[in-house]
Amino acid sequence: xxxxILDIKNLKVIFPASSNVIRxxxxxxxxxxxxQCVAIVGESGCGKSVTSMAIMRLLETPPALIQTDALTFxxxxxxxxxxxxxxxIRGRDISLIFQDALTALNPVMTIGHQLDExxxxxxxxxxxxxxxKSVESLRLVGVPDPERRYHDYPHQLSGGLRQRVLxxxxxxxxxxxxxxxxxxTALDVTIQAQVLDxxxxxxxxxxxxxILITHDLSVVSYxxxxxxxxxxxxxxxxxxLKPLLRAxxxxxxxxxxxxxxxxxGTNGRFIQIPDAVPDPANKPEGCYFHPRCRYCTEQCKTxxxxxxxxxxxxxxxxxxxLGRKEEV
Amino acid sequence: xxxxxxxxxxxxxxxxxxxxxxxxxxxxxxxxxxxTIEKxKTFGLVGESGCGKTTLANLLLGxxxxxxxxxxxxxxxxxxISQKQLKIVRRDMQMIFQDPLSSLxxxxxxxxxxxEPLFIRGGYTRKQMEARVxxxxxxxxxxxxxxHRYPSDFSGGQRQRIGIARALALNPKFLVCDEPxxxxxxxxxxxxxxxxxxxxxxxxxxYLFISHNLAVVRDxxxxxxxxxxxxxxxxxxxxxxxxxxxxxxxxxxxxAVLDVDADNKRERIIxxxxxxxxxxxxxxxxxxxxCPNARPECAIHSPELREIESHHRAACY
Amino acid sequence: MKDRIxxxxxxxxxxxxxxxxxxxxxxxxxxxxxxxxxxxxAPYDPYDVTARSEKGLAPSLSHLLGTTITTGxxxxxxxxxxxxxxxxxxxxxxxSIAFLGAILGxxxxxxxxxxxxxxxxxxxxxxxxxxxxLTIVLTNLFGKSYGLIIFIFTLFGWTGLARxxxxxxxxxxxxxxxxxxxxxxxSDFHIMFRHILPxxxxxxxxNTALTSAGIMVAEAGLSFxxxxxxxxxxxxxxxxxxxxxxxxxxxxxxxxxxxxxxxFVSVFAFMRLGLALEEIFNPRMRRTSSIRKLWKSxxxxxxxxxxxxxxxxxxxxxxxxxxxxxx
Numbered sequence: 001x002x003x004x005i006l007d008i009k010n011l012k013v014i015f016p017a018s019s020n021v022i023r024x025x026x027x028x029x030x031x032x033x034x035x036q037c038v039a040i041v042g043e044s045g046c047g048k049s050v051t052s053m054a055i056m057r058l059l060e061t062p063p064a065l066i067q068t069d070a071l072t073f074x075x076x077x078x079x080x081x082x083x084x085x086x087x088x089i090r091g092r093d094i095s096l097i098f099q100d101a102l103t104a105l106n107p108v109m110t111i112g113h114q115l116d117e118x119x120x121x122x123x124x125x126x127x128x129x130x131x132x133k134s135v136e137s138l139r140l141v142g143v144p145d146p147e148r149r150y151h152d153y154p155h156q157l158s159g160g161l162r163q164r165v166l167x168x169x170x171x172x173x174x175x176x177x178x179x180x181x182x183x184x185t186a187l188d189v190t191i192q193a194q195v196l197d198x199x200x201x202x203x204x205x206x207x208x209x210x211i212l213i214t215h216d217l218s219v220v221s222y223x224x225x226x227x228x229x230x231x232x233x234x235x236x237x238x239x240x241l242k243p244l245l246r247a248x249x250x251x252x253x254x255x256x257x258x259x260x261x262x263x264x265g266t267n268g269r270f271i272q273i274p275d276a277v278p279d280p281a282n283k284p285e286g287c288y289f290h291p292r293c294r295y296c297t298e299q300c301k302t303x304x305x306x307x308x309x310x311x312x313x314x315x316x317x318x319x320x321x322l323g324r325k326e327e328v
Numbered sequence: 329x330x331x332x333x334x335x336x337x338x339x340x341x342x343x344x345x346x347x348x349x350x351x352x353x354x355x356x357x358x359x360x361x362x363x364t365i366e367k368x369k370t371f372g373l374v375g376e377s378g379c380g381k382t383t384l385a386n387l388l389l390g391x392x393x394x395x396x397x398x399x400x401x402x403x404x405x406x407x408x409i410s411q412k413q414l415k416i417v418r419r420d421m422q423m424i425f426q427d428p429l430s431s432l433x434x435x436x437x438x439x440x441x442x443x444e445p446l447f448i449r450g451g452y453t454r455k456q457m458e459a460r461v462x463x464x465x466x467x468x469x470x471x472x473x474x475x476h477r478y479p480s481d482f483s484g485g486q487r488q489r490i491g492i493a494r495a496l497a498l499n500p501k502f503l504v505c506d507e508p509x510x511x512x513x514x515x516x517x518x519x520x521x522x523x524x525x526x527x528x529x530x531x532x533x534x535y536l537f538i539s540h541n542l543a544v545v546r547d548x549x550x551x552x553x554x555x556x557x558x559x560x561x562x563x564x565x566x567x568x569x570x571x572x573x574x575x576x577x578x579x580x581x582x583x584a585v586l587d588v589d590a591d592n593k594r595e596r597i598i599x600x601x602x603x604x605x606x607x608x609x610x611x612x613x614x615x616x617x618x619c620p621n622a623r624p625e626c627a628i629h630s631p632e633l634r635e636i637e638s639h640h641r642a643a644c645y
Numbered sequence: 646m647k648d649r650i651x652x653x654x655x656x657x658x659x660x661x662x663x664x665x666x667x668x669x670x671x672x673x674x675x676x677x678x679x680x681x682x683x684x685x686x687a688p689y690d691p692y693d694v695t696a697r698s699e700k701g702l703a704p705s706l707s708h709l710l711g712t713t714i715t716t717g718x719x720x721x722x723x724x725x726x727x728x729x730x731x732x733x734x735x736x737x738x739x740x741s742i743a744f745l746g747a748i749l750g751x752x753x754x755x756x757x758x759x760x761x762x763x764x765x766x767x768x769x770x771x772x773x774x775x776x777x778x779l780t781i782v783l784t785n786l787f788g789k790s791y792g793l794i795i796f797i798f799t800l801f802g803w804t805g806l807a808r809x810x811x812x813x814x815x816x817x818x819x820x821x822x823x824x825x826x827x828x829x830x831x832s833d834f835h836i837m838f839r840h841i842l843p844x845x846x847x848x849x850x851x852n853t854a855l856t857s858a859g860i861m862v863a864e865a866g867l868s869f870x871x872x873x874x875x876x877x878x879x880x881x882x883x884x885x886x887x888x889x890x891x892x893x894x895x896x897x898x899x900x901x902x903x904x905x906x907x908x909f910v911s912v913f914a915f916m917r918l919g920l921a922l923e924e925i926f927n928p929r930m931r932r933t934s935s936i937r938k939l940w941k942s943x944x945x946x947x948x949x950x951x952x953x954x955x956x957x958x959x960x961x962x963x964x965x966x967x968x969x970x971x972x
Binding site: 259 | 518
């Protein structure tokens with residue numbers, strides 16, 4: 001059994017608002033092993049980004065209220081750390097890659113300078129050494145002509161290059177855990193492929209654990225080892241990648257998979273999930289997915305299903321998981 | 329081959345920009361593009377950001393005047409007519425946008441949003457407008473109770489439906505769909521695409537479908553043009569292009585689409601480098617800087633579109 | 646039309662429901678009431694300087710805030726009449742600034758090109774002109790009157806608003822809903838009156854309330870310096886008279902306090918209303934402090950219950966044979 005790098009138990013995040021309480025994350029358990037890529041998949045408002053912010057302790061109180069049984073990173077309990085200690089962990093041990101590289105980089109500093117800053121602050125390097133390292137790391141992420149690019153400002157780079165710089169910064173200190181929040185959503189398809197490849201190579205080379213947050217199952221299928229599917233603040237399915245793609249257990253996963261139009265698809269109608277993601281302040285009774293589920297029964301409308309063991313390291317939150325339909 | 333609704337020939341447009349040090353430069357947004365869009369069919373326009381697909385759509389809608397070339401819309405030349413005449417022609421054209429929220433005025437209720445084209449056209453009584461809006465709401469699958477609510481009360485998919493209803497208000501013949509699903513939740517994509525296809529069947533509208541998502545384009549388009557840096561590099565029947573892409577750019581685009589199939593790992597062509605700036609275009613073939621099988625002559629001469637087979641043309645040696 | 650009335654009443658209701666808005670609205674209503682009915686409310690004629698026997702009286706039942714030392718005018722009556730000048734100058738300047746700022750901002754943003762260039766350069770020029778010396782020069786030239794003061798405030802007050810309006814117009818002009826209207830054949834006139842003006846109206850309303858408050862303070866300052874209409878009674882002039890008339894010397898604090906309270910209450914009222922409007926138009930403006938307050942009102946036990954309601958019993962293990970992977 002491999003070592004756990006991150007272990008979350010029963011994480012809950014709520015946003016009390018004027019009329020009612022928004023239940024953003026409703027008690028999720030999540031573990032990440034060393035060197036593993038874990039994907040959290042879900043649509044807008046499912047709580048996937050809030051989860052990552054909660055791990056980094058970047059959620060402000062107010063507006064958020066957080067409760068958790070355990071949030072253990074590398075043997076340390078993150079909730080017990082002071083803001084100062086947490087700041088040391090962020091950047092050195094855990095780093096973040098955002099969707100929008102332009103807002104994540106400081107627009108008035110050259111990218112080289114920003115990279116130097118990371119080395120100087122966390123590794124206490126001299127300016128000269130830091131510069132050597134920065135240029136080297138830019139070369140490593142495939143930025144062409146790194147000595148010249150070192151002096152560029154973020155707005156002078158294309159979206160793909162910016163994302164590469166961000167990856168270079170994220171990997172600069174050899175973090176133990178990397179959280180990538182929709183790292184390629186803003187990029188063009190051909191560039192997206194480049195960046196995902198780079199991310200995968202860097203992850204393997206540094207033996208970093210990666211939490212990949214995305215709505216795009218095709219990205220997941222390319223990167224992830226284990227997949228968590230979230231819906232309306234709850235995990236509805238957890239599974240290793242291949243079995244999930246071959247035989248989803250939760251109807252929502254099935255629908256998600258079907259709505260990724262494959263290139264081998266036929267010229268017909270798309271299989272659709274009706275309706276839309278529920279309002280996080282106003283979730284339905286029973287199973288949160290029941291109004292959109294085509295297998296919905298009376299039981300689903302009233303009783304909340306629990307996350308249940310389904311063998312082969314898989315968990316599913318459904319009264320009638322798909323594989324067993326025939327037996328019921 | 330069906331009857332063409334739009335016949336565009338040799339369209340080019342440049343935008344002047346002021347570069348560093350006040351030097352005047354030109355963005356070659358669209359160069360020498362010709363295409364035919366058939367009545368009642370869906371024409372896919374594929375390419376990455378900055379390839380000129382949005383500019384091309386604006387050209388076809390008469391929002392931008394071309395520097396060269398001609399556009400025949402339903403048999404009428406529209407590049408050199410007056411603003412007044414253009415307004416009349418444009419009633420047959422509408423557009424749906426990528427971001428449904430910013431395309432709906434947040435201060436308007438749904439009735440005002442959908443009835444706006446009718447209001448602009450004029451000559452409708454309030455009762456007639458109301459009846460038409462209700463009809464449109466039903467057509468796009470929204471409840472009649474939506475009438476007096478505001479865009480912020482709706483989910484992304486519903487907002488896109490509102491945008492579609494507004495576009496249909498004047499019974500257009502031609503609808504430009506600019507990335508209509510890419511801002512929406514994945515699970516809603518299928519609903520909107522199915523709706524668009526149903527509407528086409530029912531009302532026989534012609535679509536120009538702009539997207540970077542090849543898989544979607546393949547499934548709903550009959551014809552496709554692939555653009556790269558303002559030029560069409562490959563065009564023709566959708567099925568043929570996706571089955572046997574000829575141009576290396578199309579090939580790499582197709583291979584860059586990630587599949588969810590767990591076992592069938594296709595060999596992927598990953599392009600090197602970035603898209604060059606449309607201001608300083610590469611010489612010769614515009615793709616040669618990133619092309620995996622570029623040859624010396626590619627850097628010198630620009631290839632023309634050649635017939636590969638019937639309804640399939642590509643610009644590559 | 647029916648929609649408009651409904652919109653308006655909904656809007657007024659929102660102000661009423663907003664705690665700051667209600668305070669502001671009630672106080673402003675009181676101020677307006679006082680200003681209009683001043684002759685009925687005021688117990689004495691504030692202009693009456695003939696009551697020589699009643700100079701420098703302390704507050705009493707017959708003279709609620711006493712009388713002035715120099716002329717024996719009733720301070721309470723002066724306070725009430727002062728409302729007129731303050732409100733008039735504040736509100737009229739606020740409105741005319743909104744008017745001018747809106748027109749120039751919309752022209753600048755909507756027409757663009759040379760009009761934009763011209764107006765924005767004009768803004769730059771206005772910002773570097775020293776206001777106070779110019780005001781002194783102008784009052785000497787044209788005589789002291791509140792009309793002139795309103796004119797000067799308007800002349801220098803529109804620049805900031807014009808900039809804000811311009812950038813909002815640019816955002817709306819580029820929005821895709823305007824593009825959709827253009828595709829449907831909309832004229833510039835249509836876009837201007839259906840999309841752009843309604844789109845900046847909230848800025849104008851908000852700005853009027855906030856600038857009115859600022860201008861009331863400025864007006865008091867100018868009147869204090871003796872640049873206001875010498876025949877009118879205003880709070881600023883009352884302060885100046887109190888100072889020169891020896892209110893401090895004789896310890897007549899009420900003479901100073903009365904106009905001070907007048908200025909404070911009116912500025913406070915308009916500020917409250919302005920801030921309330923800001924929060925109504927832009928819900929994100931709500932500060933974290935107001936959320937904290939909300940939490941307190943929700944009580945801890947309730948929030949704990951919310952957390953508990955999410956809890957589940959431990960994961961039960963299914964019997965293995967019931968699990969089969971779908972083929």
